[in-house]
Amino acid sequence: MPGVLELSVDAKGRLTELRTVSETAEAGDRNARKQLRRLVCSSSPEVIAEASDIAGRAQWMLVKTISAGEPLMQEALQERMHQMRAEIASENPTPLEVLLTERVVAGWLLVEVLEGLICAQYQRDVTAHRVPPGHVIQQSRILESATRRYLAAVRELARVRKLQASGAPASFRR
Amino acid sequence: MALERRDGNIYYYLSVRHGERVCKIYVGAGEFARIFAEGAILRRTSRKAQREGEKAELERLEALVVPVEELSEAAEDLVRAHLVAAGYHRHRGEWRRARSA
Numbered sequence: 449m450p451g452v453l454e455l456s457v458d459a460k461g462r463l464t465e466l467r468t469v470s471e472t473a474e475a476g477d478r479n480a481r482k483q484l485r486r487l488v489c490s491s492s493p494e495v496i497a498e499a500s501d502i503a504g505r506a507q508w509m510l511v512k513t514i515s516a517g518e519p520l521m522q523e524a525l526q527e528r529m530h531q532m533r534a535e536i537a538s539e540n541p542t543p544l545e546v547l548l549t550e551r552v553v554a555g556w557l558l559v560e561v562l563e564g565l566i567c568a569q570y571q572r573d574v575t576a577h578r579v580p581p582g583h584v585i586q587q588s589r590i591l592e593s594a595t596r597r598y599l600a601a602v603r604e605l606a607r608v609r610k611l612q613a614s615g616a617p618a619s620f621r622r
Numbered sequence: 623m624a625l626e627r628r629d630g631n632i633y634y635y636l637s638v639r640h641g642e643r644v645c646k647i648y649v650g651a652g653e654f655a656r657i658f659a660e661g662a663i664l665r666r667t668s669r670k671a672q673r674e675g676e677k678a679e680l681e682r683l684e685a686l687v688v689p690v691e692e693l694s695e696a697a698e699d700l701v702r703a704h705l706v707a708a709g710y711h712r713h714r715g716e717w718r719r720a721r722s723a
Contacts, residue, residue, distance in 0.1 A: 454689070454692060455692060455696060459696075463695075463696055463699045463700075466699055466700065466702075466703040467699050467702070467703070469703070470699075470702050470703045470706045470707075473706045473707070474706050474711055474712065481706065481707065481709075484703060484706055484707045485707045487703070487707075488703050488704055488707040492700055492703065492704065495696065495700060496700060499693055499696040499697065499700070502689060502692065502693055502696075503693050505689070506689035506690055506693060509686070509689070510686060513686060544700060544701065544704055547697055547700065548697055548701070550693070551690075551693055551694060551697045554689075554690045554693060555690060555694070558686060558687065558690045561686060562683060562686070562687075565679075565683065579676070580676070583676045583679075583680070586680055587680065587683065590680075590683050590684065590687060593687070594687055594690070597690065597691065597694050600694070601694060601697070604697065604698070604701060607717065608701060608705075611705065611710065611717060611719075
């Protein structure tokens with residue numbers, strides 16, 4: 449049974465199918481490409497909608513964590529995210545662009561939250577217990593991985609925009 | 623570390639490993655041994671609580687990461703499916719449009 453921040457079993461199954469057929473089509477199978485076009489038309493809008501919904505809930509969870517219940521901080525973060533979305537998403541974005549924009553915003557917020565939580569440890573009373581190096585290394589790995597994903601999200605959105613501008617394939621048209 | 627009772631007295635020893643051998647080092651007897659043993663129990667409990675706190679903190683960080691990771695993976699699969707369906711293919715990591723597409 450998936451949690452509120454997980455894709456449903458159905459969406460996961462559709463993604464697996466999309467991945468499998470994409471691999472076959474990329475290997476040069478023309479029938480697989482036709483099947484993929486049908487799948488993209490039939491499955492992807494629902495999966496995109498569900499993933500966008502999860503993005504929104506994940507962002508809310510991160511906002512609650514970093515604001516620690518302070519309403520002003522929550523408002524400020526939500527306004528900042530709203531501005532980011534407006535800056536990142538082009539005019540009349542496709543559903544896929546909306547999802548990629550949400551991914552960039554969620555990635556940025558996650559990096560901010562992790563940096564905030566890790567920095568807070570160093571600002572504790574110096575007489576308090578020192579964080580062991582192994583713990584710091586593990587935290588740094590989590591932060592590094594989140595930063596990498598965030599940068600990958602920015603690159604992916606830029607790539608999709610560039611491809612849309614150059615070729616404007618049917619599935620990307622607004 | 624151990625508290626030992628012999629002939630009605632209590633003695634406190636530290637266990638120290640030297641390679642494959644473990645040596646017992648005498649620390650003290652009587653009331654001093656009891657205080658030292660209680661201090662050792664407190665230190666052990668405190669270290670265990672610290673370790674558990676650190677583990678819980680890492681789990682908390684990982685729980686924040688999971689939904690964003692899942693979102694990223696879903697987005698990557700969807701982008702790939704859209705691009706391949708639109709006639710693109712990857713050439714050395716770069717997406718290119720097939721001439722026939």
